[in-house]
Amino acid sequence: MPDFAKKSGVQSSIPTGSMADIAFLLLIFFMVTTVFVRYRIPGIVLPRAEKVEEIKMRRHINYVWVSADRKVFINDKLAPMGAVAATFYEFRLANPRLIVSLKCDVRAPYGIVSRVLEELRKADALRVNFATDKER
Numbered sequence: 001m002p003d004f005a006k007k008s009g010v011q012s013s014i015p016t017g018s019m020a021d022i023a024f025l026l027l028i029f030f031m032v033t034t035v036f037v038r039y040r041i042p043g044i045v046l047p048r049a050e051k052v053e054e055i056k057m058r059r060h061i062n063y064v065w066v067s068a069d070r071k072v073f074i075n076d077k078l079a080p081m082g083a084v085a086a087t088f089y090e091f092r093l094a095n096p097r098l099i100v101s102l103k104c105d106v107r108a109p110y111g112i113v114s115r116v117l118e119e120l121r122k123a124d125a126l127r128v129n130f131a132t133d134k135e136r
Helices: 019-033 083-094 110-122
Strands: 061-066 072-074 077-079 099-104 128-130
Touching: 061 083, 061 110, 072 083, 077 083, 083 110, 099 110
Parallel strands: 061 099, 099 128
Antiparallel strands: 061 072, 072 077
C-alpha cells in the first residue's frame, strides 16, 4: 500500500489561546466609543444656577423628571402622581442611602413640583437634589 493512501494523525483545530484577548479588546473598544445620553426626557429645560455641586455617590441616585406639560417621569418612565410615593418607598427599602434627583423643567408649574415633593416626603425620601444647568 502506498504511503499517500495512509491517513496521518493530523487533526485540524482552531487555536483559542487569544480569544480572551480579543474579547477584552472588543469590550474596551465598545466602552470607549459608547455615547452616553445626557438627558433622556426630551423637551425639559432645566433652570440655571450660579453654583453647581456634583454628587459623588452616583449609584444611589434615582431620577424624577417633571416636564412643562405636567407629566412626571420616574427613571425615564412615565408615572402617575399617585405612584411616586409608593415607588420611592420601595426604592428606599432597597437602598436606604437613596438620593432623589429632581429635574424640573423651568416652565413646569410650581404646584406640580410641590406635589412631587410632598409625595417624596410621604415615602420618607428626604435626600433630594434639585438638578440645574450651570450658568455659562
